[in-house]
Amino acid sequence: MHELAITVIGPDRTGIVADVAEALAGVGANLTDSTMTRLRGHFTMTLICTGPAVDEASAALSSLGDVVTSVRSVAPEFDKSDGGDPYVVSVHGADRLGIVSAVTRVVAAAGGNITDLSTRLTGALYVLIAEVDLPAGVSDELAEQLAVAAAELGVEVTLRRAESEIL
Amino acid sequence: MTAPVAWDGPQGNVLPVVTAPATVLSTVGDEVDPADPAVVQLAADLVATMRVSPGCVGLAATQVGVGAQIFAVDVTGHPKAATTHGTFVLCNAKIIEASRWKAGREGCMSVPDLTGDVKRAGRIVVSAALPGSGEPVEITTDAFEARALQHEIDHCAGKLFLDRVAGAHAIYQRKVYL
DSSP, X not given: OEEEEEEEEEEOOTTHHHHHHHHHHHTTOEEEEEEXXXXXXXXXXXXXXXXXXXXXXXXXXXXXXXOEEEEEEOOOOOOOOOOOEEEEEEEEEXXXXXXXXXXXXHHHHTTOEEEEEEEEEETTEEEEEEEEEEOTTOHHHHHHHHHHHHHHHTEEEEEEEOOOOOO | OOOOOBXXXXXXXXXXXXXXXXXXXXXXOBOOOXXXXXXXXXXXXXXXXXXXXXXXXXXXXXXXXXXXXXXXXXOTTOTTOSSOOOSEEEEEEEEEEEEEEEEEEEEETTEEEEXXXXXXXXEEEEEEEOTTTOOEEEEEEEHHHHHHHHHHHHHHTTOOGGGTBXXXXXXXXXXXXX
16 A cells, blocks of 8 residues: 655646546545645645555546646655644734745744644735644743744734634 | 713714734834824724725724724624624723633735634623713623724734634635725
């Protein structure tokens, strides 16, 4: 059983998810985790599947036409829960080079593991929202370091505990 | 101490609304003297600007470029509203009680291209002063009016809904421009 990591990127159109899924189903690929979104109008899909060999999956996806695909074999991994505390980092401000790199470097230096990230540029406004698992006891210091980085970048930053209710 | 809060002031002027990343939106507003004629004029201008803006249920001074703790709200007729107090303007508002926390989608005239899921209290008590008389009031409200008040009080503190969104997948590109 192969585990494959696949990306599909291209112009968005109606039916493209169905086409990707159908092509993969046709070679016996079982989609496990996947995510799809549009980034500045581009269709982007990232997924993990099990079943076929790399060549079979690649051949199946080649029928999709005007998209860029990549298929590679990966070793199975499991979601690690290292007991970190979930936080959310919000950044917004005037767009400029290096916001994501500066902010995420500060988070990494504090031992924070980013588990989800999205960024949006709308007009002159740049927005970054990151979900971060933090080691216990570092949030106050990280908040101060983020404030310093944000001041240098001329953007606003907040770090707050993520809320999750399990019902 | 509860008093009628409905706005009953002069006709205001429609002001241009500033959008992020304008720095005034991230500046903590100064407390205002509610009896100051300039503050009463600003209150009138906020009401006038809110009324001509389709879909606008609240407008804070920072959104018209003034770093001051004053905002207008009117959620009358909104489908998500329960308790409503009509059109009103509050100065130096503070939340003194908050409960029934609930996530909901909100947008902002100053962030016109995005909306976000934000957890807000579904019932609040706010203390403030009315422009003009300076009369202190306590407003108890719920549902959408409570959400609107919290959003505007955040503006007065230099905060946007972007500072409170629930997670990386809780912001959305706005499709319909109101």
